[in-house]
Amino acid sequence: MGKLEGKVACITGGTRSIGRAMAEAFVAEGGKVVVNGRSEEKGREALAEMDAGDAVAFYAGDVTDQATVEGLIDFTVDHFGALDICCLNSGGVKLTAPVAQMTDEEWQLELDWNLNHVFWGMRKALQHMIPNEAGRILVTSSVEGKLGKPGIPGYAATKHAVNGLVKSAAHEVGTLGITVNSILPGLIETDIVRETGPASAEMMGLGSYEALLDVFAQEAAIKRMNTVEEVAAVAVLLASDAGRNMTGCMFPVDGGTMPY
Amino acid sequence: MGDLDGRVAVVTGGSRGIGRAIAEAFLDEGAKVVITGTNAEKGAQALAEIDRADDVTFLQADAMKREDCEAAIDTAISTYGKIDVLVNNAGGADNHAPVAELTDEAMDLALKWCLWSTFWSSRHAVKPMLEQGWGRIINVSSVEGKVGKPGISTYVTAKHAVNGLTKSMAQEVGAAGVTVNALCPGVIETDITREVGPAAAESMGITYEELIQHFAQEAATKRVMELEDVAAVAVLLASEPGGGISGSLISIDGGTAPY
Numbered sequence: 001m002g003k004l005e006g007k008v009a010c011i012t013g014g015t016r017s018i019g020r021a022m023a024e025a026f027v028a029e030g031g032k033v034v035v036n037g038r039s040e041e042k043g044r045e046a047l048a049e050m051d052a053g054d055a056v057a058f059y060a061g062d063v064t065d066q067a068t069v070e071g072l073i074d075f076t077v078d079h080f081g082a083l084d085i086c087c088l089n090s091g092g093v094k095l096t097a098p099v100a101q102m103t104d105e106e107w108q109l110e111l112d113w114n115l116n117h118v119f120w121g122m123r124k125a126l127q128h129m130i131p132n133e134a135g136r137i138l139v140t141s142s143v144e145g146k147l148g149k150p151g152i153p154g155y156a157a158t159k160h161a162v163n164g165l166v167k168s169a170a171h172e173v174g175t176l177g178i179t180v181n182s183i184l185p186g187l188i189e190t191d192i193v194r195e196t197g198p199a200s201a202e203m204m205g206l207g208s209y210e211a212l213l214d215v216f217a218q219e220a221a222i223k224r225m226n227t228v229e230e231v232a233a234v235a236v237l238l239a240s241d242a243g244r245n246m247t248g249c250m251f252p253v254d255g256g257t258m259p260y
Numbered sequence: 261m262g263d264l265d266g267r268v269a270v271v272t273g274g275s276r277g278i279g280r281a282i283a284e285a286f287l288d289e290g291a292k293v294v295i296t297g298t299n300a301e302k303g304a305q306a307l308a309e310i311d312r313a314d315d316v317t318f319l320q321a322d323a324m325k326r327e328d329c330e331a332a333i334d335t336a337i338s339t340y341g342k343i344d345v346l347v348n349n350a351g352g353a354d355n356h357a358p359v360a361e362l363t364d365e366a367m368d369l370a371l372k373w374c375l376w377s378t379f380w381s382s383r384h385a386v387k388p389m390l391e392q393g394w395g396r397i398i399n400v401s402s403v404e405g406k407v408g409k410p411g412i413s414t415y416v417t418a419k420h421a422v423n424g425l426t427k428s429m430a431q432e433v434g435a436a437g438v439t440v441n442a443l444c445p446g447v448i449e450t451d452i453t454r455e456v457g458p459a460a461a462e463s464m465g466i467t468y469e470e471l472i473q474h475f476a477q478e479a480a481t482k483r484v485m486e487l488e489d490v491a492a493v494a495v496l497l498a499s500e501p502g503g504g505i506s507g508s509l510i511s512i513d514g515g516t517a518p519y
Contacts, residue, residue, distance in 0.1 A: 093495030149449075170515045172482025174479065174481040174514065186504075221431045221434030221439075223434060229501050230504030230505070237492060242487075243492070245481060248515030251510065256434055256439075256508065
């Protein structure tokens, strides 16, 4: 018996990296998962690589579009007949810049990607979960949800914001069998980090991408980056029955980086 | 295949309550476990109830004595060959009173029971852990390690101190494959809670039932926690993917602590 036998989950940004690891861990525990991503091609690739048959489906769309996020929730309910676990995992930064040079367009993108998508998904998911008096909402936040680094003000602001949203929502639905939690990973070398890391490193005056990774690793007590599997293990715990009494929690997976 | 196959653990205060639940969860995941407790009769009863003679050992030990703390680690090594996971679960306080009326003895008791015991066991266990390049230290703290309540300052102080020790030690040994974390559960109605709760409630000016309700109402879930909730997180921290988590104060409190 898996820990998530028969449970249905949806995961934004689920074709690669953290979201993908969560999807694989959920399936390994007996769950069914709809993964979302922008690219149809990467979606097909992910389904082929996961090789989990009917237990996984793909829903294409950009989460900065409200219709995509709400459509994912509805599709999951239609496709698998339920929504037990909603993972609002997608997020990131397109162009790093200090506040003085930050454009309105980038700022709005980060708000939509990291915060509004989480709000849209959470609101829609709760509308399904509240009548059932059961559910789990997991938000992939970040150590930047408690800390700030130069050059990523929008990321830090929006990740702080989702933590506030999580705490409020947890108190709203705590007696209804629904938990709402954030997971705060330290740096993980995901595809997105490989794509945006070099520019971030340059902007932070670090000389090289490798130096950026090392800065994050050295901040941790474990002196290394984290892995997607470490985040997925926490997601399984929070999604399982054993996680029923953890809510409004900012669960750290950061090797001892954050001071609180 | 369990998540803790081949691992050897010590759980202090393991005969009953949270420690017992953690010990049983570890056994279910394939670990060998040494449990300690002050009462030999309760230890024997625990062994009988667990009914896994080859995998679990009871050591009569008082967490408030250094040699007993060290003996528990030594017992794991002599019985099962090593120590991988230390759960510093024993702890408590008594003779509660507001600070203005608090005795030296009451403060000393809480510090011995919660803080010195954790320090003695951790100092002794971490040496073999560093040598083998793998280890997990899990300190059972409390929501009172993050917030304060009137009338139970001894417990609040000692648990805050345990959280500080957790963070410092995590930074010291993190690069060597050893993680150190604290679990911060909300109130759970264990045998100990039923025994010491009424006195704590009296010190806070309320009844025991009001105390339990008071804690429950602070949580988003409006209920108290259960033993299994804490044990599940202990298993995660002790497991391989738990290696990415260190220096953390993990709330298992239904949304009570503000951070």
